[in-house]
Amino acid sequence: MDLKNLIKLSLRTFTTRPARTGLTISAMGVGIAAILIFVSLGYGLQKTMLEQITTAESLLTLDVTTPNPEILPLTEEKLSEISKIENTEEVSPLAILPGQISLGPLTSDTTFNICHPSYFRLGGIVTKIGKLFEKEDEKKVVISSALAESLNLEGEKAINSEVKVSLFLTKITETGEERIETLEVETPYSISGIIDDEIISYAYIPTDTLKDLKISEFSQIKVKVSQAKFIAGANEKLAQMGFIVSSLSDTVDEANKIFRAIQIILGAFGVVALIVAAIGMANTMTVTLLERTNEIGIMKAIGASNRDIERMFLFESMAIAFLGGVGGIGINFLISHSLNAIVNMLARGLGGQAVSLFYTPSWFIIFIIVFSTLIGILSGIFPARRAARMNTLEALRYK
Amino acid sequence: MEPIIKVKNLSVIYNLGKSNEAVALDDVSLEIYSGEYIIFYGPSGCGKSTLLYCLAGLETPTRGQILVYGKALSELSQEEMVSHRRLKIGMVFQAYNLIPTLRVLDNVLLPNIFGGLIPGVSSEKAESLLKKMAIETLANRYPPELSGGQQQRVAIARALIYDPQILLADEPVGNLDSVSAKIVMDTLSEINEKLTKTVILVTHDPFYLDYAHRVFHMKDGRIIREVTNPKRKQIGPFEEMRVIRKAPLRIKPLLQPRAFAQYLLTSFDRPVIRRLERGIKKRMFGKITEAQFRKILDRPFEKGGVGLYRQTAESFSQKIERVLSESEFLKEEIPTEQPLAEIDIRVRNLRKFLLESWEGSLKKEEELNRLDNFIRLRLEGKIDGKEFQRRLDLPFKGGGVGLNRRTARNFSRKLELTLLR
Numbered sequence: 001m002d003l004k005n006l007i008k009l010s011l012r013t014f015t016t017r018p019a020r021t022g023l024t025i026s027a028m029g030v031g032i033a034a035i036l037i038f039v040s041l042g043y044g045l046q047k048t049m050l051e052q053i054t055t056a057e058s059l060l061t062l063d064v065t066t067p068n069p070e071i072l073p074l075t076e077e078k079l080s081e082i083s084k085i086e087n088t089e090e091v092s093p094l095a096i097l098p099g100q101i102s103l104g105p106l107t108s109d110t111t112f113n114i115c116h117p118s119y120f121r122l123g124g125i126v127t128k129i130g131k132l133f134e135k136e137d138e139k140k141v142v143i144s145s146a147l148a149e150s151l152n153l154e155g156e157k158a159i160n161s162e163v164k165v166s167l168f169l170t171k172i173t174e175t176g177e178e179r180i181e182t183l184e185v186e187t188p189y190s191i192s193g194i195i196d197d198e199i200i201s202y203a204y205i206p207t208d209t210l211k212d213l214k215i216s217e218f219s220q221i222k223v224k225v226s227q228a229k230f231i232a233g234a235n236e237k238l239a240q241m242g243f244i245v246s247s248l249s250d251t252v253d254e255a256n257k258i259f260r261a262i263q264i265i266l267g268a269f270g271v272v273a274l275i276v277a278a279i280g281m282a283n284t285m286t287v288t289l290l291e292r293t294n295e296i297g298i299m300k301a302i303g304a305s306n307r308d309i310e311r312m313f314l315f316e317s318m319a320i321a322f323l324g325g326v327g328g329i330g331i332n333f334l335i336s337h338s339l340n341a342i343v344n345m346l347a348r349g350l351g352g353q354a355v356s357l358f359y360t361p362s363w364f365i366i367f368i369i370v371f372s373t374l375i376g377i378l379s380g381i382f383p384a385r386r387a388a389r390m391n392t393l394e395a396l397r398y399k
Numbered sequence: 400m401e402p403i404i405k406v407k408n409l410s411v412i413y414n415l416g417k418s419n420e421a422v423a424l425d426d427v428s429l430e431i432y433s434g435e436y437i438i439f440y441g442p443s444g445c446g447k448s449t450l451l452y453c454l455a456g457l458e459t460p461t462r463g464q465i466l467v468y469g470k471a472l473s474e475l476s477q478e479e480m481v482s483h484r485r486l487k488i489g490m491v492f493q494a495y496n497l498i499p500t501l502r503v504l505d506n507v508l509l510p511n512i513f514g515g516l517i518p519g520v521s522s523e524k525a526e527s528l529l530k531k532m533a534i535e536t537l538a539n540r541y542p543p544e545l546s547g548g549q550q551q552r553v554a555i556a557r558a559l560i561y562d563p564q565i566l567l568a569d570e571p572v573g574n575l576d577s578v579s580a581k582i583v584m585d586t587l588s589e590i591n592e593k594l595t596k597t598v599i600l601v602t603h604d605p606f607y608l609d610y611a612h613r614v615f616h617m618k619d620g621r622i623i624r625e626v627t628n629p630k631r632k633q634i635g636p637f638e639e640m641r642v643i644r645k646a647p648l649r650i651k652p653l654l655q656p657r658a659f660a661q662y663l664l665t666s667f668d669r670p671v672i673r674r675l676e677r678g679i680k681k682r683m684f685g686k687i688t689e690a691q692f693r694k695i696l697d698r699p700f701e702k703g704g705v706g707l708y709r710q711t712a713e714s715f716s717q718k719i720e721r722v723l724s725e726s727e728f729l730k731e732e733i734p735t736e737q738p739l740a741e742i743d744i745r746v747r748n749l750r751k752f753l754l755e756s757w758e759g760s761l762k763k764e765e766e767l768n769r770l771d772n773f774i775r776l777r778l779e780g781k782i783d784g785k786e787f788q789r790r791l792d793l794p795f796k797g798g799g800v801g802l803n804r805r806t807a808r809n810f811s812r813k814l815e816l817t818l819l820r
Contacts, residue, residue: 005512012500298496299509301457302557303485305477308513392457396496 010316013288021320024284028324031277032372033331035270036360040336042263044359050252058124060089060228062247064221064238072242074218082223085237087230092119093218099167101147101203108150110143111202112167114210122222124248130159130193137208141165141189144197153191162188165205169213183213274375277324282379285317289383296387297395306388313384314377321376325369332360400636401469402430403564403597404454409463411449411620415761416770417754423449425620426463432635433564436591437599438608441617447601450617451567454599455490456480459762467565485510489558493570495550497542497557503529504538507557520560528556532586548579555586559596566590568600572607584610613637675705679719692716746774749817753810761800769800777814784815 013021064082066072074093083091095114100107119125120132120142133140141163143151148158166184173179189205207215225234231249238245289296296309336358344354411424424446431437439447452458453465456472465472467487475483484490497506505512507525529535532552534545542550551571558566568587572580588610591598600611608614612631616624627637667675675696682692696712698704707715739747750771754760761767770791777787788811793799802810 008505009512016500294496295498298498299513301455301484301490301492301496303481303510304513305481393452396457396492 006311006315010312011319013316017288020284020287024281024320025324025327027277027280028321028372028375029327029331031270031274032325032328032368033335034273035267036328036332036364036368037335037358038266038270039263039364040332040358040360042259042266043361043364044336044357045262046256046259047359048355048357049255057121057224059249059252060224060226060231061122061124062223062225062231062234062238062245064223065219065244065246067242067244069217069219074221074243076216078241079218079221081241082221082238085223085234087225087227087234088223089226090118090122090224092116092122092222092224094119094220094222095207095215095217096219097167097169099165101141101143101151102164102166103151103153103161106151108147108201110147111200112165113202113204114207114215115204116207119222120204122224125195127193128196129156130191133192133204133206136206138192138206139187139189139209140192140206142193142195142204143191144195144200144202146198147201147203148191148194149198150201153194158191158194161191163191164188165203167210167213185210278375278379281317281320281324281376282383284320285313285380285383288316289313289387292387293390293395293398296390297392297398300390300392301396309390310384310388313387314380317380317384318373318376321379322369322373324376325372328372329365329368336360400432402635403433403468404429404431404599405464405466406430406450406453407464407466409450409453409465410461410764411446411453411458412461412764413760415461415754415764416750416767417760418751422620424453424460427620427622428463429615429622429625430635431597431599433597434591434595435597435613435634436588436611436631437597438611438614439599439601439617440605440608440614441603443603445617446620447603447615447617448569449620451569451599451601454565455488455567456483461762461764485513485563486561487563488565488567489555489561489563491551491554491558491566491568491571493573495542495547495554495574497550497553499542502539502541503534503545503553506542506553507560509557510560525556525560528559529553532556546579547575548582551575551579551583552586555583555590559590559594563596565597565599568598570601570603572604573602671700671705674700674703678705682719683723689716689720692719742775742778745778746771749774749778749814752817753813756813757806757809759806763795766795766800769798773800774814777818784811787811787814 064074066074079091079093082088092115097112097114099110099112101110102108116136117132117134125132127142128145130142132142143158148154151158151163153161164184165188166182169181169183171179171181189209195204223234223238225231228249231247235245235247299309300306340357343357348354406427406429409424409427410422413421413423427446427450439450441447449458453460453472454467456475460473467483472480472483497503498509501509504522504525507528508520508522511520511525526535526538529538532555534549534552534556537545537549537553542553545553551574555566555571566587571587572583575583584607587598587600590596600607602608608626609628609630611628612633613628613635614626615622616626627633678687678692678695681687681695682689687695693712693716694704696705696707696715697709698706700706705712750767753770753774761770773782773787773790776782777784782790788807790798791800791802791807791810792804793801795801800807
C-alpha cells in the first residue's frame with residue numbers, strides 16, 4: 001500500500017468521526033502539553049537562575065584562598081607561581097582591608113575589596129545601578145547596596161557622588177606588637193556603580209589607586225582556565241599547593257543536579273497525564289476496531305493482507321498521536337506565554353525584574369514530537385495486531 | 400478438459416472437538432470447469448455459503464482438499480492466499496459489503512489500494528467497469544446514497560477490478576427487490592457469457608436456477624443432487640440430463656439428540672437444551688408418547704419441563720415427529736457407541752474440557768487428532784507438561800497443533816491441574 005492510499009484510508013476517521021478523533025487528539029495534546037509545561041518550567045527556572053549568577057567566564061574561574069594566612073600567605077610570588085600552572089589564562093588577586101567611607105557628614109564602617117577590573121569579569125559580578133570601574137587607576141568605587149543605604153544614597157542619585165576613603169592598616173612594630181594605623185586617602189573617589197547586596201556592606205576600589213600601600217598579601221585569587229575541561233586539573237594542582245579552591249562551576253553543577261531532580265519530578269507529573277491520554281487513545285483505537293470489524297472483514301475478503309490492515313490502524317493511531325503532539329506544543333506555548341505575561345506583569349507591578357519562567361529547548365520539542373508518535377505506535381499496536389489477525393469470516397458477519 | 404476447481408471430500412466442522420460440534424459441510428466433492436455458471440442451491444444452513452467461502456479461501460476445511468488451477472488452497476502461503484483472493488477470484492456478497500466512507504470509485508479500486516507485489520490497475524479501468532454496470536454517473540457518490548441494486552453492481556465492479564477468472568457470489572440478490580434482482584442477475588449472466596467468467600452463485604431461491612449450467616442441490620452439508628440445465632449448452636463433459644447424481648439423505652447425524660436440539664433451538668440456555676435433549680432421547684427410544692413429549696416441552700422449567708410456549712412446544716414436537724416418521728431405520732441407526740478404552744474416554748473428556756473453556760476453535764481434523772495424541776502422551780507420562788505445552792504451541796507444519804502461546808500455556812496449565820487431582 002503506497003503512502004497516498006495509506007493516508008487516504010487511515011485518515012477517513014477525521015471526516016467520519018471528527019468529534020471522537022478531535023477529543024482523542026485533544027486528550028493527547030493536553031497530556032503532551034502537561035509534560036512540556038512542567039519540563040519547560042524546570043528549564044526556565046534553571047536558565048533564569050543561572051543567567052543571574054553567571055557569566056560565561058565566571059564558570060571557568062576558580063577561587064583560591066588560603067587555609068591559614070600566617071603559614072601559607074597568598075603573596076606576589078605565589079601569584080606568579082599560580083599563573084604559571086598549565087592552561088591558566090588569567091589570574092586576578094583580591095586584597096581585603098577594613099576601613100571607613102564617608103559622604104559629607106556621614107561615615108560608615110565597611111570592608112574594602114581592592115582588585116583589578118578583571119576581577120569583576122572573572123567573578124561574574126554585575127551592578128544593579130551604574131557601571132563597574134574599568135580602568136586600573138581610576139578614582140572610582142563600586143559599593144554594595146547595603147553600604148549605599150547606610151550612606152543614605154538612593155538609586156541613580158548615588159552615581160558620581162564623591163566619597164572619602166580611609167583604610168585601617170595593621171602594622172607590626174619592631175617590638176612585635178600589632179598596631180592599627182588609619183590611612184586617609186587624600187583624593188576622593190566617585191561612586192561608579194552599586195551592586196545588589198542588601199545585607200553586607202562592602203566597596204570595591206581599583207588596586208592601582210593604592211599603589212603606595214604596596215599590598216603584597218591577598219585574601220583571594222581568581223584563576224581562570226582556558227577551557228572547562230581544565231578546571232578539574234587546575235583544581236587539583238592548586239589543592240596540592242595547599243590552597244582552598246572553590247569554583248562557581250561546582251556550585252552550578254550542584255544547582256544543575258537539583259534542577260535535574262526538579263525537572264524529573266515535574267516531568268513525572270506530566271508523564272502521568274500523558275499515560276492517561278495514551279490509555280484513552282488505546283481505548284479509542286479499540287472502539288474504532290470494533291466499529292470497523294465489518295470493514296476489516298470486507299478488506300481482507302477482497303485481498304488485503306494482514307500487514308495492510310495492521311499498517312492502516314497503526315498509521316491512524318500514529319497520525320492521531322502526532323497531531324496530539326503538535327497540538328500539545330501549541331497548547332504549551334499558549335499557556336506558558338500567557339502565564340509568563342501574567343507573572344511578569346505582577347513582578348513589574350511589585351518592582352521586580354522581568355524573567356522568563358518557561359524555557360522549552362528545541363531538542364525537547366523534536367523529542368516530544370517523536371515521542372508522541374511513538375506513543376501512537378505503542379497504543380495502536382495491539383488494536384492493530386488484533387485487527388490484522390481477525391478471522392475474515394467472523395469479521396464479515398460482525399454487525 | 401481440466402476443471403479449474405476441484406473439491407475433494409471436503410468437510411467443515413465448527414467447534415471441532417467440543418460438545419456443540421456442528422457439521423457444516425460433510426464430504427463434498429465436485430468439479431467446476433472454466434466458463435461455467437454454477438449455482439449452489441439449498442435451504443439456509445445447508446452449507447452452501449460455507450462451500451463458497453471455502454473456495455474463496457476464507458474458510459479452512461476440516462478435512463479434504465480444494466484445488467484451484469491445480470493448486471491446493473491449503474498449501475498456499477499467506478502471500479499466495481492474498482493474491483488468490485485478489486487475482487484469481489472476485490467476491491460478491493448479499494450485503495454488498497462496500498465501505499460506506501469511501502466513494503464508489505474508491506470502493507471499486509479498493510483491492511488495488513492494498514498494493515504489495517501485485518501490479519496496480521488504473522482508475523480508468525474502474526471507470527470502464529462502472530460504465531459496463533451502467534452506473535458510471537455515480538462514481539463520486541458514497542455507497543449509502545445508492546439503491547441496493549446500484550450498490551450490488553458497484554460490488555460486482557469491485558470484484559472484477561483485477562479481471563479474475565472466477566466470480567463468487569453469495570446470495571447476491573437476497574436483499575434486493577425483484578426488479579433490481581433481475582438487473583443484477585442479468586449482469587452476472589452477461590459476465591458469464593460475454594466475459595466468459597466462471598460464475599459460482601449461492602442462492603436459496605429456486606427462481607434463479609435457470610441461469611446456471613449446473614445446479615448443486617445441497618442439504619445438511621451434503622450435495623444431494625446435481626442437475627444440469629438442459630436449456631444451456633454444457634461446458635464440462637456432461638450429458639445433458641437432468642439429474643447427474645443423487646446422494647442419499649443421511650439422517651444419522653440428525654438422529655443424535657444434540658443435533659436435534661441444535662436444529663430446534665438457537666438461543667436457549669444450556670440447562671434448557673440439556674432437558675430438551677433428554678426429552679428427545681426418551682421420545683426417540685419410544686419411552687414416551689408424542690403427547691407426553693409435548694407435555695414435557697410445555698411444562699414450566701421449574702417443574703421439570705423444558706418451559707416452551709405451548710405453540711412452540713407443539714411446533715417442535717410436530718417437526719420432530721415428522722423427522723422420526725421419515726427415518727425408517729430408527730431402531731437400527733441408533734448410535735451404538737463402540738466401547739472405548741478407558742484412556743480414550745479420559746483423553747476425549749479432557750480434550751472437551753480444554754476446548755470448551757477456549758473461545759477459539761480448531762479448524763482441521765488433523766489438529767484435533769494431534770491434540771488428542773498429545774493429551775494421551777501426557778496422561779501416559781511419556782511427555783512432561785512443558786513438552787505438552789511446546790507441542791501445542793508448535794506450528795502445524797512443524798508437527799504441533801499451532802495454538803498461540805497463551806492458549807498453549809492455558810491448556811497445559813489446566814491439564815496439569817487436572818492431573819494433580
